[in-house]
Amino acid sequence: MLQLEQEIKELIISSLALEDIAPQDIDSTQPLFVDGLGLDSIDALELGLALQKKYGVSMSADSEQTRQHFSSVNALVAFVAGNRAQ
Numbered sequence: 753m754l755q756l757e758q759e760i761k762e763l764i765i766s767s768l769a770l771e772d773i774a775p776q777d778i779d780s781t782q783p784l785f786v787d788g789l790g791l792d793s794i795d796a797l798e799l800g801l802a803l804q805k806k807y808g809v810s811m812s813a814d815s816e817q818t819r820q821h822f823s824s825v826n827a828l829v830a831f832v833a834g835n836r837a838q
Contacts, residue, residue, distance in 0.1 A: 757829050760803075764825070767802035768795050780825040788824075796822055803828070807836040 761775035764784075768791070782788035785796070799822070804810050809832055811818040821831040 753829060753833065756833060757825060759806075760825055760828050760832065763802050763806060764789075764799060767798055778825060780829075783824060784822055784828075803832065807832050809835045 757780055758775055761778045761780075764770065764778065765773055765775065778789065785791045791799070800811060800818075811821060811831075821827050
């Protein structure tokens with residue numbers, strides 16, 4: 753799981769062009785939106801596409817479950833681990 757956590761942090765940085773942030777700067781329990789990392793809805797779409805390309809996971813854009821999956825790095829790790837294409 754630690755490797756997947758690191759991969760997702762790197763994916764967040766590269767897909768959203770967060771040049772001034774290193775993976776170790778992202779707290780895995782911290783919110784990704786508003787407070788915390790401060791991402792917005794456009795970032796969510798870009799990150800969702802990047803996750804779909806890399807791990808083969810898909811999610812509904814307006815689902816309450818999707819909001820929960822995007823709540824933190826840890827939530828994304830759990831979602832990807834449970835749903836990625838083999």
